[in-house]
Amino acid sequence: MMKKTILVTGGAGFIGSNFIPYFIASHPEYRIINLDLLTYAGNLDNLKELDGNVNYQFIQGDICNRELLDRIFLDNVIEGVIHFAAESHVDNSISGPGTFIRTNVNGTFTLLDVARLSWKDKPHRFHHISTDEVYGTLGENGLFTETTPYAPNSPYSASKASSDLIVRSYHHTYGMNVVTTNCSNNYGPKQHNEKLIPTIIRKAIMGDEIPVYGDGKNVRDWLYVEDHCRGIDLVFHNGKAGETYNIGGRNEKVNINIVKEICSILDERIPRTDKKLYSEQISFVMDRPGHDRRYAIDATKIENELGWKAKENFESGIRKTVQWYLEKFNQGVV
Ligand SMILES: NC(=O)c1ccc[n+]([C@@H]2O[C@H](COP(=O)([O-])OP(=O)(O)OC[C@H]3O[C@@H](n4cnc5c(N)ncnc54)[C@H](O)[C@@H]3O)[C@@H](O)[C@H]2O)c1
Incomplete structure (x- = not known):
């Protein structure tokens, strides 16, 4: 059987390295090329299970x-791109926004443009x-729907918003x-150490202060990566061309x-030897500038049109996540 080739970008990052093994296992009809720069955020150890996979x-x-992308599109019959590659950490976008504009805006444009010229009809x-x-x-x-106006507040979200609009324009202008x-x-x-949940787990286990921004009352809508x-x-295969879909777990926390x-999961799993609670390590630190107060997604469109629904609730998902980090910590990896 002739395999279809999909180019995945940023597949060595957190979501990409969960996505590629899942996708290869679910779709033997595809061959995946993973293009990743391996910045500090990329980690090939997270894809070890694919060593030797044809x-x-x-x-x-x-x-x-652009030269490299031209070569990849010339050497392979690529039928789809799934584009994860990005600079993704808001704090880094505050201390150094330039890389975010380069990768998230210029990188998305370059990839999109090479794909357009290669694909034509x-x-x-x-x-x-x-x-x-x-x-x-x-x-x-209120909740974010697909028609909520864009109003990004950090250099990270502004760079992502810009890339979304460039992608949109390639549909309307070139029919992509x-x-x-x-x-x-x-x-x-597999999430990088710098992000909130791995940071909490690592600092707790190491006996360090667990830093919480501002008053700790910011709300996020958590989605289990699987x-x-x-x-x-579902969207890659069945979504309508030119459309956007919000994906959220209906797990506001x-x-x-x-x-x-x-x-409290750590108190139960690996109690502190001094019998104190891990929550005693919590320390409130100065808030992040421009810190958005609340995000929450209305996932009705993907649920109704494509039949998607989050399977994992937060209580079970966070237990699995803590378990994974504890195992890595014990192996000295995290
Ligand atoms: N993590 C989240 O909670 C979340 C939420 C919403 C959207 N997203 C988006 O999902 C995507 C993936 O996020 P993530 O958390 O896996 O990010 P991540 O930071 O863990 O991984 C990003 C990957 O992109 C690679 N990369 C960076 N610059 C590159 C470049 N110039 N060329 C090629 N590869 C490059 C890195 O090496 C890394 O492997 C991003 O586009 C992000 O904006 C993430």
């Missing part, structure tokens, strides 16, 4: 490198992975077959409650 190929490279699909942060912040009520998904905060195995992978799969939940 349906998988890794290329180290930059989505801003050939069947294709370009799936752009984005974030709910493009919509800005919510008050106490694109879809975009905007998802909420993901959690699960649910996100299933959503991407106040940050401080997440920290407390993780602390």
